[in-house]
Amino acid sequence: MAKIKIDQANDIAVERMMSARPILTGIATARDVIPNMEDNLLLHAGPPVEWEQMSGPMQGAVIGGLIFEGLVDNETDAVSMVEAGEVKFAPCHEHSSVGPMAGVTTASMKVYEVTNTTHGNVAYSNLNEGYGKVLRYGAFSDDVITKLRWMNDVLAPVLSEALVKSENGIDVRQLLSESLHMGDEGHNRNKAGSILYTAKLAPMVTKLAIDSNIASEALQFLADNALSVLNPVMAACKSMADAAHGVDGSTLMTIMARNGTELGIRISGLGDKWFTGPVGQPDGLYFPGFTAEDASGDIGDSTITETVGIGGFAMASAPAIVAFVSGTPQDAINATMEMYEITVSEHSHFTIPALNFRGTPVGVDIRKVVELGITPRINTGIAHRDAGVGQVGAGLVRPPMNVFEDALVSYAEHYGLV
Amino acid sequence: MAKIKIDQANDIAVERMMSARPILTGIATARDVIPNMEDNLLLHAGPPVEWEQMSGPMQGAVIGGLIFEGLVDNETDAVSMVEAGEVKFAPCHEHSSVGPMAGVTTASMKVYEVTNTTHGNVAYSNLNEGYGKVLRYGAFSDDVITKLRWMNDVLAPVLSEALVKSENGIDVRQLLSESLHMGDEGHNRNKAGSILYTAKLAPMVTKLAIDSNIASEALQFLADNALSVLNPVMAACKSMADAAHGVDGSTLMTIMARNGTELGIRISGLGDKWFTGPVGQPDGLYFPGFTAEDASGDIGDSTITETVGIGGFAMASAPAIVAFVSGTPQDAINATMEMYEITVSEHSHFTIPALNFRGTPVGVDIRKVVELGITPRINTGIAHRDAGVGQVGAGLVRPPMNVFEDALVSYAEHYGLV
Known part of the structure; x- marks a missing residue:
């Protein structure tokens, strides 16, 4: 292939990447929306990897994922289940998804749905847990699992209903354009983006027919976590890259x-x-x-x-x-x-x-x-x-x-x- | 006075300026809190000025202020009232206050109260109206007055109750420290600060026993206005300068x-x-x-x-x-x-x-x-x-x-x- 042809192909590809317009439209359960998701399938970050080759934090997140999913009660049983070959692994990327750090995503987890309205493809990412001891960094103690359950059962429905109320969803490319003018780079610093995200959702959250303490707790969780928006941003980037x-x-x-x-x-x-x-x-x-x-x-x-x-x-x-x-x-x-x-x-x-x-x-x-x-x-x-x-x-x-x-x-x- | 003595005096003064810690503690009615406020007194920006010397936007804001206050119904009556000597003018600064642009502050207006907890002094500023046709730029048409009344009667009580719920108030110096790392300079660009302000208030607003549409409208107004936080910031700066x-x-x-x-x-x-x-x-x-x-x-x-x-x-x-x-x-x-x-x-x-x-x-x-x-x-x-x-x-x-x-x-x- 001639150099000029390669250059032309790259121009087409990068133009598709830039013209992709990712809209955060909702939240759903992974098994209901992620292509070819299965109950005994754990999605993980990066290229394919089997249990024996997994790093410590990845193994920890797998253990925590199985406990969260209710498939096992503890670390020992989780390792046994994996070693018995009862758990399948696949990269998030092979299922239209992305996850930060270990990226472990299980069938019952709530995920963000981001649609690239220019080209029609959809991408997914789980919810961000905040800083400290969290599953994505390989922690799986009781408090980690308890927080994940709160996120799935309490936080996700609030965000989901708020997104429904927002009608047009949230334009993540626009949000990133703004946050890059506010000191973010969009990966390790998402402070402005997370606050913008919180402020966009807040007027919708107040309108929901839910307990006001839950609404307040959800907004406080988003506002206090400078990475709240990282996961929808990642799904948005995935939708741009896939295009x-x-x-x-x-x-x-x-x-x-x-x-x-x-x-x-x-x-x-x-x-x-x-x-x-x-x-x-x-x-x-x-x-x-x-x-x-x-x-x-x-x-x-x-x-x-x-x-x-x-x-x-x-x-x-x-x-x-x-x-x-x-x-x-x-x-x-x-x-x-x-x-x-x-x-x-x-x-x-x-x-x-x-x-x-x-x-x-x-x-x-x-x-x-x-x-x-x-x-x-x-x-x-x-x-x-x-x-x-x-x-x-x-x-x-x-x-x-x-x-x-x-x-x-x-x-x-x-x-x-x- | 020797140069070294002047330098020492300046060191003391600037140290007081920097160590002042302004906390936004609440919202009140100007006549109840601003020192020596009177019902026929209009505070304005800048040094002292009488009607004849006032610029167009300042005269416009005075007219609007008198209409807002219910003292007159229209421009003609407002000018007559002023020319009859029935209105007193004084700089905001001479009443522990500051106001953006025309800065017109009337006795019935709700104002932010900011306390410098290091030195104990208090400063005040009115609420920000957003962009477009607004009183502070000298506009006084019906829609300008209607918005001011909504801000006084609807928005201010929501913010006031939310601030009460926040218990410790909002540390404006801390907010500015953050927003200066997020692309703001704190005067003409307060985009990050206004979003931070909105996100800090939102969890409190959801807890209020008020109509959810009002709560939503209030948060939307704050989130959509990149100058929402300008007025509390100005009151905070006034409390630092006064110190x-x-x-x-x-x-x-x-x-x-x-x-x-x-x-x-x-x-x-x-x-x-x-x-x-x-x-x-x-x-x-x-x-x-x-x-x-x-x-x-x-x-x-x-x-x-x-x-x-x-x-x-x-x-x-x-x-x-x-x-x-x-x-x-x-x-x-x-x-x-x-x-x-x-x-x-x-x-x-x-x-x-x-x-x-x-x-x-x-x-x-x-x-x-x-x-x-x-x-x-x-x-x-x-x-x-x-x-x-x-x-x-x-x-x-x-x-x-x-x-x-x-x-x-x-x-x-x-x-x-x-």
Whole structure:
């Protein structure tokens, strides 16, 4: 395939990515809406992985997921059930879904539904649990499960009914456009977005025929969690990335995701094939009492944000994030500037005031990554390496170069360039 | 007075300004709480001014204020009443208050109460009406008055009861610290602050024993108005500035305010004397259909924000504001950098991520202004020059140099330096 043809294919793919308009329309139960969901199927972050290869936080989240689902009562029984082969695993990404960190999503969990109204595809993500000891970081103690049940049985119905009342749903692309002008980068800093989300839902929540204490508790939970909006944002990004997938001849990366053991990418013009490599170790700041020795490998589907041109690619929008992930505000600017080197466009909807309202770098071209030796920048939370603990910090990481090299070799073979 | 003594006095004054901790505690009726408020007294922005000298928007707001108060039914009767000498005027600032633009505050109006819990002083401001045709920009048509009545009779009780439920009130200094990390500068851009304010009140509002449609309408009004929090912020700034006033020997500016005709300042060590000069003409961007020829002179007490080190002094925090007031993001950085030249400290609570978390320039020293020939930077809305129209744009302006020169001469005389 000639270079000009590849460029054209990438232009089509990135244009689809940018013109996708993700609308948060509702909340439903995973088994009712996620394609091919099954009761004994656990979705997880990143590329495919089996139990034995799973990192500590991923195993912890699987244990917690089985307890939440009521399939077992405790850790021992959960491990037995898995080892007896009674649990199936699949990547969220293979079921139109994404989940932060471990990303474990079970059949009974409530999920956000985000529809890309430009192209008609739908994507899903579970609800955000907030900070501290939470399932997505591999914690599964009673309080973790109790909170998940409250989220499913109390919070989700409130949000669901509020979204119904909002009639047109919530335009997540618009919300991100605003929050990028308010110090967010959309991945590790979603403070403005979460407050915007809370303020959009609040007038609807007050109208619901529900106990006022429940309404108040739900809004307080959203307002106090600076990551409330992360999961609908991730589903929105998934719907944008999926719209760019499957363009014949395109070398655009449409998935980048980590399961704590391996990072995997997919390429628009190369179908469903995963290209995987060992995850990196985030470099960042640790919570008091923890060090880099406590850290799990890089984990989570939240890199769907970088895949569509925000997160680590939009760090110049979020100078305050360096207090959380390390570095200086100039490093944040430099991170964004570097990403223009490996992307094919500047986003028409996501702009960075500090860079004279330049569009964020969007659409990673694996040719540029390999040619320049520059891998994508990722902002991320850091999980404890052991099951059952939780978050220990936040920082910066890059994917392994081999996944891009392997993808490029595969591309050359697929398109008869060798 | 020796230079070292003046420096020490200024250090004391600015330390009081920064250590003031303004808490929004409630809402009350102006006549019940504002010191020396009277039923036929209209408070207004800026230094003292009589009817004949008032700018168009100030006269319009006076007319609207009298109609709102039920003292007259129409413009003609309002003017007659004023010309008959039946209305008294006084600056908001002389009654522990501040008001944006015309700043007209009448006895029946609901006002925010903000207490500086460090030093015990209290400051007040009216409620924000949102954008468009509003009293503070000199509009007084029926729809303007109807909205003011809804704000007084419906909105204010909701906010008041929600604040009671919040128990500890709202820490406005903390809110500003956060919003300066979210792209606000606290004067012309209060988008993040207003959303934070809405999200803080929402869980309380849902608990009130009121009609759910009213609760919803109140929250929607707050969420849709990117200036909702401006008025409590201004009252908070007033409480900080007042705390710095009256330090013997200090050359710190503790008030800067405009009535549309004159700008006036007060100095910490010079008691209640105003130093005034003609207002400047803002240089900015105009709404479609308007030009600089439509603009009123600079108006409003909102420069209390610049007085305490935010607003035009914190523009580096708010690169997105240049789309509203004109200029480039680099201009916004330059504006803040210049203000370090004429201030005595860097704020211990308000920091700017893009400048490596440096504190905002705070505490204008009139000696530096005169010596360097650099006047304070002001971000401002622009009113139409005629009564009854409203806002026509937003931009940047500076005070006249003579007020600082006059104040310095007066200082020299007062302290026997000449």
